[in-house]
Every structure is written in C-alpha cells, then in structure tokens.
Amino acid sequence: MILVLSPQEGLRKRFEETLKAQHIDVAAAPTVASWSEQNSLKLPHIALVDISHTADAGASLMDELSEIEDLNMLWVLMVSVPCSINHRIQSLRNGALDCLCADVDPEELVLKLQRFLTLCPRSKYAPPAEMTERERVVAMIQKSLKQNINVESLARALHMSRSSLQRACIRHFKIGPKELITQHKIQQAMRLIELGSNNVASLAFTVGYTNVNNFISAFKRQTNQTPKEYMKARHHFEEQV
Numbered sequence: 509m510i511l512v513l514s515p516q517e518g519l520r521k522r523f524e525e526t527l528k529a530q531h532i533d534v535a536a537a538p539t540v541a542s543w544s545e546q547n548s549l550k551l552p553h554i555a556l557v558d559i560s561h562t563a564d565a566g567a568s569l570m571d572e573l574s575e576i577e578d579l580n581m582l583w584v585l586m587v588s589v590p591c592s593i594n595h596r597i598q599s600l601r602n603g604a605l606d607c608l609c610a611d612v613d614p615e616e617l618v619l620k621l622q623r624f625l626t627l628c629p630r631s632k633y634a635p636p637a638e639m640t641e642r643e644r645v646v647a648m649i650q651k652s653l654k655q656n657i658n659v660e661s662l663a664r665a666l667h668m669s670r671s672s673l674q675r676a677c678i679r680h681f682k683i684g685p686k687e688l689i690t691q692h693k694i695q696q697a698m699r700l701i702e703l704g705s706n707n708v709a710s711l712a713f714t715v716g717y718t719n720v721n722n723f724i725s726a727f728k729r730q731t732n733q734t735p736k737e738y739m740k741a742r743h744h745f746e747e748q749v
Contacts, residue, residue, distance in 0.1 A: 509550050510621060511543060512536040513569070514558030514587070519610055523556060526614045532621065540572040545682070551579065551643065553628045554621065558587045560610060565598035577640065583628045585620075587612075642680040645673075649692050656716045659685045693717070694730040701739055708735045 510532060512523045520536040527534040535552065537543035555573065559566035566586050573579055586599040591609035599607035605624065608617070639647065648665050649657060662685055663673040677685045693715040697705075705711050712723035727735050 509533040509535065509552045510625075511552035511555040511582075512558075513540060513543065513555060514538065515561060516558060519558060519587070523617070526617060527621070530618045530622075532618070532625075540569065540576070544576060550646075551640075552582060554583045554585065554624055555579075556585050556587055556608075556621075557604070558610070559595075559599070559607075560587070560589045565595060565602055566604065567602045570602050570604070581628075583624060585624070641676055645676060645680070645685075645688070646692070649689055653693065653696060653716050654714065656718055657689060659689070662689065690726050691730065694727055697723075697727060697735065698731070698738065701735070701742055706739055711735060 510527055512520050512527075512534060514520045514523075514536075515538045517538075520538070524534050524536045533550070535543065535546070535550070537546065557566055557569055557573075559569065562569065565588075566584075570584065573582060573584065584604045586595070586602075586604045586607040587610050588595050588599075588607055589610040591607050596607040606620075608620075644666060645662075648662060652661070652665065655661075659670060659673065663670045666673065668676070673685050677683060677688050681688050683691070697711055697715045700711060700714065705714075708724065709720050712720045715723070717723035717726075724734055727733070727738070731738060733741065
C-alpha cells in the first residue's frame with residue numbers, strides 16, 4: 509500500500525487517482541498525525557511525502573514517521589517543487605530513497621512505485637518479516653472473518669488475555685477490539701459491494717454475521733447508510749462515471 513502525505517489537496521488527489529487507476533492500493537492524508545488518526549487497518553509499504561512546504565528537506569517529517577513503531581520498515585520517497593539536485597541530495601541524507609518532482613509524469617510515477625513495491629520489506633516478493641503486534645491483530649481478524657469472530661476468540665487466537673488485547677487495540681487503533689472487528693467487517697462488506705455484491709443476506713454471511721438484522725444495524729452505524737442504500741449509491745455513481 510502507498511501512503512501519500514501532502515498538505516496540498518490537489519497533489520494528494522492527483523497521486524491518489526493515478527495510483528488507483530493502476531489498481532495500486534493507496535491512502536492519502538495531509539499530515540502524519542491525521543493519517544495515524546484514521547485508524548487504517550492496513551499499513552503502508554511506501555510513503556510519498558510532500559516536502560515542498562518544508563525548510564529542512566523533510567527531516568522533521570522523517571522524524572515523525574520514525575516515532576510510529578508500526579512504520580519501522582516504511583520506505584519513503586520525497587516529493588518536491590522544485591526538485592533540484594540539492595533537494596535530492598538532502599532528501600537522500602534524510603533517509604529517503606529518492607526525491608521526485610511534484611509534476612512527475614504519471615507513467616513514470618507508477619512504474620517507479622511498482623518497482624519499489626516488488627523490493628520493499630513486507631511486499632509479497634520480500635522474505636517474510638516478523639509481524640508487529642498491530643499486524644498480528646489485523647491478520648487474525650482477516651483470517652477469522654467468516655467465523656463470526658468475537659473479542660474472546662480473537663484474544664485466544666492471539667494468545668493474549670482480553671485485557672491485553674484491549675490495551676493493544678487502544679494503543680494501535682484508538683478503539684476497542686469489538687469496535688475494531690466490526691469496523692473491519694463493514695469495510696470488507698463495502699469493498700465487496702464495490703466489486704458488485706448486491707445480496708444483503710449473502711454479504712452478511714460472507715463477513716461473519718449470522719443475523720442479517722445485526723449486520724444491517726452495524727453497517728448503518730459505520731456508514732450512516734443501510735447496505736441497500738450504499739449499493740444504490742455505488743450503482744448510481746458507476747453509471748455517472
């Protein structure tokens with residue numbers, strides 16, 4: 509997954525749309541702090557960090573990223589205007605892999621990132637790396653999605669006490685394990701709807717709900733829409749595109 513960090517909304521959207529068009533998983537945020545508050549279930553492999561507004565070629569931003577334990581294997585590419593030789597040299601000194609111009613050609617951007625994704629830690633091509641605590645929690649939820657997983661079974665599968673799991677979820681996601689499980693199930697349901705799923709009962713079963721009404725209630729709490737309303741909205745959006 510690619511994380512785009514830039515206070516410039518136009519740049520964020522342009523990079524995000526370019527990468528999504530090539531089916532590259534991407535997230536975007538204006539700052540490191542705002543991304544960490546998103547409670548994302550996926551950790552990025554690579555960060556594209558906009559340093560155009562900084563006076564230290566991104567050194568302070570690198571420090572911010574290094575303070576997040578879950579990002580200890582993150583690879584960083586700087587983005588700047590202008591992207592002079594001095595910017596590139598300072599970016600490399602600050603720990604980045606490269607420095608790209610903000611108006612980089614879309615094809616070049618995609619090819620470069622695809623190449624880095626094949627080499628970076630935790631990619632499917634890289635040797636296995638020890639999971640962080642955060643990654644173990646998410647991986648176990650994903651693995652047990654269809655098994656109607658609950659807090660007790662998740663703690664047992666992770667060889668943790670319920671209280672230890674509660675502390676870990678608050679530390680990494682800022683929500684409890686019950687809310688985390690629900691959030692993950694609903695996000696998976698939303699992805700399946702975007703891929704064409706249109707049967708609410710089947711969708712509920714696929715993401716681990718045995719009671720359709722419970723699924724509908726949880727979906728509405730998370731999205732302010734019922735599954736049917738979300739399906740209709742997505743269908744209307746696709747017709748407009």
